[in-house]
Each structure stands twice: as C-alpha cells, then as structure tokens.
Amino acid sequence: MKRLNRKGEASPETYFNTVYDSTVKSLTRFVISKCGNILDAEDILQNIYARFYQRIIKKGYDDIENAEAFLISIAKFECKSYYSAQKRHSVTESFSDYTDEQMVMIENEMSKTQKNFEDILCDELLAREIFEDIANTDELTGKIFYLYFVCDMKLADIAVELDMNLSAVKNKLYRTIERQKKKFKL
Amino acid sequence: MDKKEFYRQLMESYTVDTERVKRNAKRKSRNVKSKVLVIRRWTAAAAACSVVTAAAVAAVSLGSSGVPHIDNSEGYNITDGGAENARERLAAAEEQFAVLSVNSGVEEFSDLYVSFRKPLKYNEITMGLSVIEDYNNISISLLYLADGSHYENTSALDDSLGFSGAKISVPASMLSEIRELKEITVVEYSESGITDDTFIPFNGLPADVTTTPEPVSENINISMPNSATEPPVTEPVTETPTETEPPVTEPTETTASSETAENETTDISADTSISAEETTVPDITTSEPVTETTTEASETAEPVFEAVAVPLQGIKTINFINNTHFVAATADSIRLFRCEKGEIKLETTYYASSAKISYSSYDGSKLFIIAKDGENRSRLYYADGDASLLSEVDVSYITSGGAELSSVSCSGDGKIVLMKAVSLDKTIVYYGERSEGTISLANHEYGSPVSVLAYSDGIVYTAVTDSKENTVKIYSIAAASGAETELASYTGTLKYTRSPDLNMALLTVTNDSGEVNVILNKSVLIPVETSDAVFSGERNDLVMLGGAYYTVSGGELTAISEEEAKPCFETVNGPAYEISENGDASVVIQIN
Known part of the structure; x- marks a missing residue:
C-alpha cells in the first residue's frame, strides 16, 4: 500500500500536474503546427497527456529525465497516427497578394x-x-x-x-x- | 483593447481548453470509457427525468436531503477552518454545481471531492455508489482520511481503514445523483480550486443522521395494488378541486386510423399530428360538432388539438402513459392528470421528492418511479397506462432497515419485477412475479456492487463488480432455488444495455486491451463486434447491432432483413408537451 504524504511528492498525479502546467503551452504550439486542423488540437493533446499519465501510473517517472522531450516524442507519434487517418488536403491559393x-x-x-x-x-x-x-x-x-x-x-x-x-x-x-x-x- | 490583444485572447480561449485537456487525459488514462451511452428508446423518458433532476437539486449544496444544512448546524466542527470557511466551501460547491449541471446532458467527466457522513471502508464506499444504476461509470482515484492524508485507490488498500472522503470521476450527467447519495454530505469540485493535496473532508457530522441498515428477511410478499381493480390512493391537494375524482374507467382500446389524427388548426397541433401518426388517437370522442370540419369521407368530426396549460406549477417532468393520462413530477410531488375534452383534471397526488423514473416500458405505458419521503426513505410508485392509474407500491419492508431502493425494472408484460436495494454493507436483488395484486418476491444478497442485467425463464442474471480487482463477474441465479452459477468473468469496466423485455442484454467490458461486447441471452454469452445495440420493444428477440438486424434465439444470432425488422424498432411517441424553465407546462390535447 502506497501512502502519500500531504505534499504528495510520491504521487504520479502531482508529478503529472507539475509537468502538465510547465509543458502544455509548448506542446500546444507543437501540436497546432503539426496537426491538420486547429479544431483537432485539443483531442490530440488529450491523447498525448493520457498516454503520458498512463505511462507514469504504470511504470513511474524515475527514468524520465526530460518530461517535455518525452512528451514531444509521444506527440510526434500521435500526430503521425492522426495524419495516417486523415487525407491531407492540398489548398490552392488563387488570390492576389496584398500590397x-x-x-x-x-x-x-x-x-x-x-x-x-x-x-x-x-x-x-x-x-x-x-x-x-x-x-x-x-x-x-x-x-x-x-x-x-x-x-x-x-x-x-x-x-x-x-x-x-x-x-x-x-x-x-x-x-x-x-x-x-x-x-x-x- | 486592440485587435492583436483581441485575437490573442480569442484564440487562447477557444483553441484548447487546457483544464479540460488535463481532466480528460487523467480520465482516459484511468480507462473510464467516455463514449456516449447507447441510447435505448424505452429509457428516453428516464433520461429526460434525470436531466431535470439535476436542475431540481441545484439549489442545495449538501448531498443527501436527510443531512442538515450547514447554516442550521451550529456547533458542528465540520472543517479545519471553522464555520466561516465551511460556508465558503459550500458556497463554492454550490456555485460550481450550478455551472457544471448545465452540462449534465453530456458525457463529459468531472472530478469531484466528496465527504462522507461517517468514515467508510472501501467496500462501503463502492456499495454506496452502486445505488446509482450506471455506477460502473464512476471511478475512485483517491481515498482520504479525516486529516486530509490520502491513498491511491489500489488493490493493496488496507480493508480496516475508514475513509472520510474520496476523489471520484463521474459523468456530468450523474452529478445530481451523486449529490443525492445519503452517504455523501458535501460534493466539491476541482474547479473550485481544490487540489488533491489541499482537500480535507468535512467531518464530525452528527451521528443522528446516520442509519444502521437492518437485514431483510427472505421470501417476502409485498402488496402491490392491482391496477385493474383497486382505486388509487388520493391525497388532498389545494391547487385544483378535482383531485378526488375516481379514475377514468372508460374503454381505452379504441384505436382510430392514423389518418384521422391529421388536422389543420395551429402550429402546435401540426406538431401533434406527427406524433399522433405514430400512436393511437385519444379515445375521447364527442358528438359536439366542430365548426371548421371539412371532412368529406367521414361522418365524425376532425379532431382538433390545442395546447392547454397544466394546472400545476414547478413541473419537472411529464410522461404520458396513454393518450389521455400523464404523470407530472414536481420537486415534492408525483401526480396523475387526465385530459378530457380540452380540460386537464388532476386525479391522483402523492407527495414525495426526488422523483426518478427507474423504468419505462418501450411505449411509455408502464412506469416505475422511485422517490423519497420526508424521512428520506425510498418510495415506489407505479403508473399503468392500460388502467390509467398511478399507485404506490408498498416497499416499506425493504426500506425500513435503511436500505435505499436503487432501481426497479420490469418485463414487457409487467409480470416480472426486479428491484435492487442498497445499504452500506450489502446489495439485495429482489425478483419475482406479479400476480393479482401481489408480487411474490425472493431475494439474493451481495457484498459487492451488483447490476441486474436480465431475467428470463425464472433465471436472474447479475453482474458483480469488484472495483479493487477491476473485475466483473456474470452470474445466473435460479429464482426458485437461489442457486447461483458463474457464467463469465471479465477484467475491466462494465456497461450494459438491457432489452425492454428484460430477456437479454448487451454487455460491454472495457479494459486496457480494448473492448469486449457480448449479448447475454438465456445463459449464453454471444460475442458481437459492436457496442452499438438497440433492442426492439415490439419483438423481444430482435436486436439492431451497428445498423444490422438480428434475431436472438437459443444463444445464436441470425441475420434478418431490414424490411422485416425495421417496423419493430419504430419509436412510439405520445402527445406533445412543453415545460418552461419556471416549471409551467402545457400539453397538446384534443379539445373536441
């Protein structure tokens, strides 16, 4: 049985919360750059962090040296899966430039x-x-x-x-x- | 603000809701299924009732109505910070509930911090939560001692520990049901700024609000008014003078062809004609001429429909049990009304709060309604469209020991009744046949949360959940002998959809490796590929799975043509009605 102290140092949830708060901005930027549509960004982010949370619940986080890099690697995988399920649309622009x-x-x-x-x-x-x-x-x-x-x-x-x-x-x-x-x- | 700042705030606010991402990521990783429940036609009424109930309890911040309100509880040391902080906490909880309950129609999950009336063992917590029918959707992540120290919910928890609070994740649609659980005193939300490390359960609530469950003896008889012969119990009400009128006994089997339901009167009546096409036309006929009749082929007058105000305020739900009678529930009463020649008359009134439709037949003609009396004890009411009656079913023998009636269901013909009562240390499933006004009941006790899945040929099928081990076991129990047989065991979280006739159910178990779907029919578990199942109300051997139709017989699925099957899945609609936000209602009825 794993007892947590009041500060919750041992809790994966506390670790997750800390990592989440420090990385969500950069991860959002990464996902928005890579995803097909901005409206899908939230779903992809959810999947990324869910995978991350599941991982630290099951295997702990002692071996994770750089959480952001770890998350980016999950993000790449998620975006790849996302792209494989989507047909990319080529957009043809036909308007003239602004002066x-x-x-x-x-x-x-x-x-x-x-x-x-x-x-x-x-x-x-x-x-x-x-x-x-x-x-x-x-x-x-x-x-x-x-x-x-x-x-x-x-x-x-x-x-x-x-x-x-x-x-x-x-x-x-x-x-x-x-x-x-x-x-x-x- | 300039345009740059405007677009920055706009894009930041609406592109990604970071709090929601965080919440849902945690939920997903806990493997709680977020998919919207498979909708069964015959439970549509119950679902509607549940949504309205959420609004009904929005004004209170404490859990069960049997628990004293904080403002009246001077001297109770319920928090580390004293009464002022307690009030602030309750106010914040109240505010958050009001916000979150707006989303009660969706399957979004919320993290809640709940405090218990008294320290509970883990098993008692899961039993308490199992009062809610879809309790499998609830996951417990943290368990709190009175001082705020907490444990993760793991299988290694010490069984002797008594927990004063917990962090749970529940679908938004269940918020109101969580608040009504009698073991829970206060529900708080992470949106209020509470974190896992700062939450301290409210404790020290008086002992006089707790009740000790007593064992219920076996093989009892519960009297149930025979709806065909016994008059309903009527109680005095002040709103209308018609409440003591005897029930209408005029014949109800008259069915007119759907074409006669058409009319060309008002916009509202135009809507009614849609529903009227799919149901029998109200049997009230009149010899009074209708002035604008242009019927050429018929001697009878065209029925004219109009919206008529219901003489009752604060209405939460309306359910038509036939074309002339409907049951209306308010915050503190359940009433049967009769529509006749453009008038709405009150027939029967029962005073009870927190009315929840536990069972509705596929056509809405039979309802079991669970509510609570002034002493917070469960009461059961039965509305029968065939007899146009609303009556109370005496379940005092079940509830007198403190057990809470959790769910009631019944077979399509109304003869088989299954009830589930939950107390802290056990769940009891009652099952039996209804015959001439009495239900001969036998029961079976469980020490873990249990779901009643199906009943056929004298056998009850149940699913027993072991939350700590994350397993679900499916049992069959012979009603006559009580002999129990384990049919299957799964790892994961169970969801189920029962057929209207109760003779089968679709079970969906979700775990780390994916989803397992089976149809339970006569002790056979038939693997299927989808969780998208709709059972027919017309034929008890028909099911639609992922858009294809099948008959289920002898433990086998056989494909059937859409042409043959589709008519058996058509929705049955009753007369139209409208309930305003302030609880005023009108129903569209025939006025001639």
Missing part, C-alpha cells in the same frame, strides 16, 4: 484600441462564432492565427514552421482579418 501599403495599413489598424472587443469576448456565442469562422476558413488559417497571436511568432517563422511561403501566410492572415472586419464589424 505593402495595404499590409502596413492593416498592421496599424490592429494596434488601435477598440471599445467593443471586451464586449465581444464576454459574449461567448459571438466569440465562438468568430473563432470558428477562423478555424473553418481552411486548415492553415487557424494555425497561423494561433502561432501569430498566441505564440507571438513572426510571420517569417510561421512560414518556415508551416512549410509555406511568406506571402501565402500574410495573405491568409490579412485576408481573414479583413473579412472578419466586415462580417463581424471588428
């Missing part, structure tokens, strides 16, 4: 304070609708949004990460922002 001027204008606009954003975020239905509009645009746009706004990555780095050319990344980002501006009055 530099237009891009600067959009960038400037994004830095302007707008009062109704707080209200929109509080309106769960509307906020979810806006999110799903992004996620359902195509397989890449949601990922670009996440990596750009949440992970604070540069567009050039996102292009490398997603194996796209820079102008395609920019176009997807700006075109969606412009479309949402009209559609949701953002």
Whole structure:
C-alpha cells in the first residue's frame, strides 16, 4: 500500500500536474503546427497527456529525465497516427497578394484600441462564432492565427514552421482579418 | 483593447481548453470509457427525468436531503477552518454545481471531492455508489482520511481503514445523483480550486443522521395494488378541486386510423399530428360538432388539438402513459392528470421528492418511479397506462432497515419485477412475479456492487463488480432455488444495455486491451463486434447491432432483413408537451 504524504511528492498525479502546467503551452504550439486542423488540437493533446499519465501510473517517472522531450516524442507519434487517418488536403491559393501599403495599413489598424472587443469576448456565442469562422476558413488559417497571436511568432517563422511561403501566410492572415472586419464589424 | 490583444485572447480561449485537456487525459488514462451511452428508446423518458433532476437539486449544496444544512448546524466542527470557511466551501460547491449541471446532458467527466457522513471502508464506499444504476461509470482515484492524508485507490488498500472522503470521476450527467447519495454530505469540485493535496473532508457530522441498515428477511410478499381493480390512493391537494375524482374507467382500446389524427388548426397541433401518426388517437370522442370540419369521407368530426396549460406549477417532468393520462413530477410531488375534452383534471397526488423514473416500458405505458419521503426513505410508485392509474407500491419492508431502493425494472408484460436495494454493507436483488395484486418476491444478497442485467425463464442474471480487482463477474441465479452459477468473468469496466423485455442484454467490458461486447441471452454469452445495440420493444428477440438486424434465439444470432425488422424498432411517441424553465407546462390535447 502506497501512502502519500500531504505534499504528495510520491504521487504520479502531482508529478503529472507539475509537468502538465510547465509543458502544455509548448506542446500546444507543437501540436497546432503539426496537426491538420486547429479544431483537432485539443483531442490530440488529450491523447498525448493520457498516454503520458498512463505511462507514469504504470511504470513511474524515475527514468524520465526530460518530461517535455518525452512528451514531444509521444506527440510526434500521435500526430503521425492522426495524419495516417486523415487525407491531407492540398489548398490552392488563387488570390492576389496584398500590397505593402495595404499590409502596413492593416498592421496599424490592429494596434488601435477598440471599445467593443471586451464586449465581444464576454459574449461567448459571438466569440465562438468568430473563432470558428477562423478555424473553418481552411486548415492553415487557424494555425497561423494561433502561432501569430498566441505564440507571438513572426510571420517569417510561421512560414518556415508551416512549410509555406511568406506571402501565402500574410495573405491568409490579412485576408481573414479583413473579412472578419466586415462580417463581424471588428 | 486592440485587435492583436483581441485575437490573442480569442484564440487562447477557444483553441484548447487546457483544464479540460488535463481532466480528460487523467480520465482516459484511468480507462473510464467516455463514449456516449447507447441510447435505448424505452429509457428516453428516464433520461429526460434525470436531466431535470439535476436542475431540481441545484439549489442545495449538501448531498443527501436527510443531512442538515450547514447554516442550521451550529456547533458542528465540520472543517479545519471553522464555520466561516465551511460556508465558503459550500458556497463554492454550490456555485460550481450550478455551472457544471448545465452540462449534465453530456458525457463529459468531472472530478469531484466528496465527504462522507461517517468514515467508510472501501467496500462501503463502492456499495454506496452502486445505488446509482450506471455506477460502473464512476471511478475512485483517491481515498482520504479525516486529516486530509490520502491513498491511491489500489488493490493493496488496507480493508480496516475508514475513509472520510474520496476523489471520484463521474459523468456530468450523474452529478445530481451523486449529490443525492445519503452517504455523501458535501460534493466539491476541482474547479473550485481544490487540489488533491489541499482537500480535507468535512467531518464530525452528527451521528443522528446516520442509519444502521437492518437485514431483510427472505421470501417476502409485498402488496402491490392491482391496477385493474383497486382505486388509487388520493391525497388532498389545494391547487385544483378535482383531485378526488375516481379514475377514468372508460374503454381505452379504441384505436382510430392514423389518418384521422391529421388536422389543420395551429402550429402546435401540426406538431401533434406527427406524433399522433405514430400512436393511437385519444379515445375521447364527442358528438359536439366542430365548426371548421371539412371532412368529406367521414361522418365524425376532425379532431382538433390545442395546447392547454397544466394546472400545476414547478413541473419537472411529464410522461404520458396513454393518450389521455400523464404523470407530472414536481420537486415534492408525483401526480396523475387526465385530459378530457380540452380540460386537464388532476386525479391522483402523492407527495414525495426526488422523483426518478427507474423504468419505462418501450411505449411509455408502464412506469416505475422511485422517490423519497420526508424521512428520506425510498418510495415506489407505479403508473399503468392500460388502467390509467398511478399507485404506490408498498416497499416499506425493504426500506425500513435503511436500505435505499436503487432501481426497479420490469418485463414487457409487467409480470416480472426486479428491484435492487442498497445499504452500506450489502446489495439485495429482489425478483419475482406479479400476480393479482401481489408480487411474490425472493431475494439474493451481495457484498459487492451488483447490476441486474436480465431475467428470463425464472433465471436472474447479475453482474458483480469488484472495483479493487477491476473485475466483473456474470452470474445466473435460479429464482426458485437461489442457486447461483458463474457464467463469465471479465477484467475491466462494465456497461450494459438491457432489452425492454428484460430477456437479454448487451454487455460491454472495457479494459486496457480494448473492448469486449457480448449479448447475454438465456445463459449464453454471444460475442458481437459492436457496442452499438438497440433492442426492439415490439419483438423481444430482435436486436439492431451497428445498423444490422438480428434475431436472438437459443444463444445464436441470425441475420434478418431490414424490411422485416425495421417496423419493430419504430419509436412510439405520445402527445406533445412543453415545460418552461419556471416549471409551467402545457400539453397538446384534443379539445373536441
């Protein structure tokens, strides 16, 4: 019988919680970069951490030197399984690039304070609708949004990460922002 | 806020819910099956009732209604931090329950920290949880002593330890049932900020709220009103003057062709015509002319349907037992109403709380309803659509020792009744045949949680769970002699779906290596490849497995054509009704 002390040092659950809190951000970024659609990211993450938890319950965690690296290896396996079950869709882009001027204008606009954003975020239905509009645009746009706004990555780095050319990344980002501006009055 | 910050917050909030990922990852790794339960047509009413019950108990934060509320319990030292902290904890628990119960219709799992009324041994905890019919969906991960020190739930637990609390994982749909368990005083949620290391069970609750279960003697007779001959017990109510009227005894077998149910009156009645097509038309006929009748082929008036308000407030559930009678449950009563010529009249009232439909026949005409009286004892009610009656079944002999009636089921013809009563040290399965107003019962006792799976040809089939060893054993018990035979043993977690006639069941056992599905029929376990099973209510030998139809006979499955089988799976709908959030209700009935 395994007795735990009040601090729970011996508990796999405590270890899991600690590892989870310190790795979930980087794992989410990894999964979003590798998965097909941003809407699948949560399911894949669940599987990764479930495998990890099951492993430490069964075999302990003494032999795990770097939990994040260990998780990334599980993540690679999960994403591979995920891809094998999915047909990859090639996306053909047929729109013209934004001019530099237009891009600067959009960038400037994004830095302007707008009062109704707080209200929109509080309106769960509307906020979810806006999110799903992004996620359902195509397989890449949601990922670009996440990596750009949440992970604070540069567009050039996102292009490398997603194996796209820079102008395609920019176009997807700006075109969606412009479309949402009209559609949701953002 | 600028647009960059807006998109950052938006994407962060909606892409991945990290708390949910964490919770579900733990749940998955514990091998608790998250798949949505296979839906059986005949339990639809019970499911609806369960969802409403969740809302009904949202206002209380303590578990069982028999436990005193914290605000009235001055002097009880229930927490390390004193009464103020206790109130805060209860307030947080209450708040979280209100939030989580909104999701009670889904199979999302929640981690709960529960405190017990008194220290319980591991086996007593599992027995207490087995009052809930789908208790196999509940997993215990940690067990707490009164001081907050805790143990993992392993097979090596010392049996002499008494635990004051536990961390359990349950489907959101079961939250209300967990709260109603009498062994549980307080349910708290990890969403309130409680962690495994900070949780300390509430303890020190007074002894006078505990009851000592007494043994129940064997082979008892329980009187059950013969619905064909005995009048229902009526109790005084103030809301309407019609409650003492005798039950309607007019013939109910009249069936009109479905075409006559069509009407062109209102939008609501248009909905009704859909359900009316699939059921018999209410047998109330009238000679009064209907002004807008345009029928050419018939002399009789077109039936006109309209939504009529039910003269009762705070309605939680409505179940039609035939086209003219329905049972309505409120927080503290169960009532039978009769619809007649556009009026709704109260016929019978029983005062009882926490009404839960434990059994509904596939067509909804027979209901067993379990509820609780003022002393928190289980009461059982039987609604019979054939006789248009609601009556109480006397189960005091079962419950007088403190045992809680957990489930009641019955065969399609209403003759075979199976009941399960749970007390802390044992579960008793009662089984027997109903004949002329009496149920001759025999019983069988178990020291571990048990599920009643099926009954056929005088044999009861049960599944006994050993949570510590993670095993499920399937037994057959001869009703006449009580002789028990082990049919099979599985490692893993069991879920089951019973046929409406109780003659067979689909068992699904989930373990590390996957899923095992078998159909139990007449002591034979037939392996099948899917857990997606729907049993026919019309024919007791028919089952649909993963979209294909089969007959089950002599322990063998035989494929049958869809053309022949499909009509036996059609859903039976009763009249339409609507219940508003504040408990006002209207039913669509024939008004002419």
